[in-house]
Amino acid sequence: MAKQTLLFILNDAPYGSERSFNALRLAINLNEHEKTEISIKIFLMSDSVSCALVKQAPSEGYNIQQMIEILLAQGAEVKLCKTCTDARGLTALPLIEGAEIGTLDDLATWTLASDKVVSF
Incomplete structure (x- = not known):
C-alpha cells in the first residue's frame, strides 16, 4: 500500500473547546495503526496557533x-500560520521543539500534496 499524506488544519484554541484535542488524538491514533503507512502534517491557524506554545x-x-510532542516524535510536521501568530503577538514566543512558523504558501503546498485534508 502506498504511503498516504494527511493534512490536519486546526482553528480552535487548545483549551475551551475540544476541537484541537480531538484533531490531535485522531492524528496520534492514525499514526499508531500498524497496517497503514501515513505522513501527518498539522497546520495551526487562528486561535489554534497557541497549541504550539x-x-x-x-x-x-x-x-x-504533550500531544503535539508525541506527534512530532512520531514524525509529524507542525507549522503555525505566521499571519495568525503575528495578529496574536505570539511570533517571537518559544514554540514546542520541532514546530515552526509557516505561511499560507506552505499550507497551499501541503494541501495540494495531501491525499486527505481534515479540518477542525
Whole structure:
C-alpha cells in the first residue's frame, strides 16, 4: 500500500473547546495503526496557533503540548500560520521543539500534496 499524506488544519484554541484535542488524538491514533503507512502534517491557524506554545500547564484533563510532542516524535510536521501568530503577538514566543512558523504558501503546498485534508 502506498504511503498516504494527511493534512490536519486546526482553528480552535487548545483549551475551551475540544476541537484541537480531538484533531490531535485522531492524528496520534492514525499514526499508531500498524497496517497503514501515513505522513501527518498539522497546520495551526487562528486561535489554534497557541497549541504550539511551551510551558502549558492545564490543571486537569488533556495536555495539548504533550500531544503535539508525541506527534512530532512520531514524525509529524507542525507549522503555525505566521499571519495568525503575528495578529496574536505570539511570533517571537518559544514554540514546542520541532514546530515552526509557516505561511499560507506552505499550507497551499501541503494541501495540494495531501491525499486527505481534515479540518477542525
